[in-house]
Amino acid sequence: METIIEQLAGFSAGTRFEELPAPVVHEVKRLVLDSIGCAFAAVEHPKGRIGIEYGRMVAGQGNAAIIGTPHRASVLGAAIANGELINALDMDAVVPPGHVTPYVLPGALAIGETSDASGRDLIRAVAVAHEMSWRFGKAMDYLRDMKDGQLDTPKVFGFSSTIFGATAAIGMLQRQSAETLADSLSIAGYISPVQSMMAFFHHAPSTTIKYTMAAALVQAAMMAAHMGLLRHRGDVQLLDDAEHGYARFIGTRRWEPARITDDLGKRWGFIDEQIYKLYPHCRILHGPLDCLIGIVEQHDIRPEEIDGIDLLVEGFVEKPTWLTQDIQHVHDGQFSIAHGMAMGAHRLKPGRDWQDPRHVFSPSVLALMKKVRHRAHPDYVKELSSHASARPSRVEVKARGQTFAAETLYPKGSPSPDPDNLISTTELIAKFHHNAEGVVPRRTADAIVNAVMDLDRECDVSMLMTLTTHTSA
Structure with a gap:
């Protein structure tokens, strides 16, 4: 019988673009566009500037774009910078367990840009990363858990489990086999960042890295994927062993692994709980x-x-x-x-x-x-x-x-009984254009919108990321 990690690896390696439901493809495009806009808005923000500076420092030169700047860096450096940029204003999308995209998208963009990946390749990887992260979020403690009719907030919480989706996306764009991806995913679990969010909530003034630093998780995911690719052996039992495995050392009280694996590849749940933020505020x-x-x-x-x-x-x-x-x-x-x-x-x-x-x-x-x-x-x-x-x-x-x-x-x-409560694609495009003002010219912003919406047809990842590096508004 396959372990949970082996099932996740098979899901990642075996998901074909043609099998993705149309709503999943559409939602991924919305997530990519919204995230690029959030990064544009953060290029002068202190957290964004720190991410850019650090990303340019690490791992030498390269050909991966840092969004909203003229700079190119290594795949690791660009992914680190873009993760920090996307999350800097706290205006990026959320889905259980919370902020997901700033952790799972940057590595996919950097690897996709430098490996001649198609837009369809990117959509497939980002969809799997979000679905996997959402499933972990539903299997573990949640901030608003209820017990006996009362709020039952966990003592330990964070977004560290997004490392599995982030690693899967990178591995998919590296064209890892299911066997190699199983190693990569289990290595990711072993080096998963600690769950430090509650310290952030309970201290004021609180750390400016916020709940989980995007740079740290992106770096760990990049390491996990590459270590698997270089043939480090993983531990595929990591998610099945409740006594000694990931659930124990990451600190979750609740562990319902069936939520991770049930109907995996047949039902896509993240799109029903995806939330977009209109305000740069919690x-x-x-x-x-x-x-x-x-x-x-x-x-x-x-x-x-x-x-x-x-x-x-x-x-x-x-x-x-x-x-x-x-x-x-x-x-x-x-x-x-x-x-x-x-x-x-x-x-x-x-x-x-x-x-x-x-x-x-x-x-x-x-x-x-x-x-x-x-x-x-x-x-x-x-x-x-x-x-x-x-x-x-x-x-x-x-x-x-x-x-x-x-x-x-x-x-x-937020998804709700009232469908008008959702943010339409037209509204997301308007948000994107406002965030892009002063960073790229309007004609470039229009081109980015068209490129993202065309990711499943003509646009590839390199073409898209090249557009994001224009900086004369």
Whole structure:
């Protein structure tokens, strides 16, 4: 009987583009476009600049593109830089277990670009990487796990399991056999980064690497794939041994491996839970931001007119990184509830402006932070128990001697019973164009959109990545 790793390796090596359902192909294109746009928006962000500088330092020169720059680096250096760029603003897509694309896409882009991979090759690899990551996310602890009708947040959590999908994508583009991929995947498990996210949540000011550093995981995945290719032997029993294997040493309390393997290759689940972010802020605040921005735009309320902002938000937020009022670094604004709401009230178009020091440290924004109050929504647990995407939110804005209120159950971008809640491809393209402004000319941005949407026909990975390195806007 095949082990779990052998099944994952067979799934990766055996998946043919022609077998991918059309919705999977379409979703991968959306993910690639959104991620390139997020990287464009981050080229001047501190986290993005650090990623670029470090990526250029490691492993010597090469021919792989660093998105939004004129620089080319080794496949490892480019993958590291692009992972940091995609995640820098926290505006990239999420799917269980959380942020996935900044970990699984960069290695695939770098290897695909330098190995004459077709667009279909890239789509196939990225689809497998997301499906695999989603399946691990469903098999392990989740941030919003429930027990006896109450939120049961794990003590140890992170996105380290995305290393399996990241390694699979690289191995597929290297054309590894199923046998070699099994070695690569098991090596990935052995060198998986630690799950450090809870330290990030509970400390303020928190580390600017955030929950799991993309650079570290991308580097580990690249190493795992190459070590398998060079014929290091892996341990294919790693996922089957609950007592001594990956589930034990990565710290998950829950381990349901059937969620990884059931209907593998027959049912694609990640597309049903894929979420896109409109704001460069932790997803926790997106429901309240939808409400607040709707209020201030509908009633044309200026920040100086606001006497108070009261919000009901999900009960998970009572952790220092969200409660901080001490904004020392632009990164702190990505998670602070008070700062995020103050920024939203200023009606800046979501994108790099939300991370521009001129706005992050604006006296008007910092003053409005003091007028923001929040508490847990009383229906949060009940609604979450009914639907995994539910984030009940209510906002009241006191201004002009009146109280303006709005509420929502599902933040824009989340799968929900209301299909209009999803972000359309037209909306994603608009987000991309805004993120690309000032980094590439509009004609180049248009060409990138066309290239991504044509990945399954004429465009190859090298053609796409060449477009992303133009920098004169």
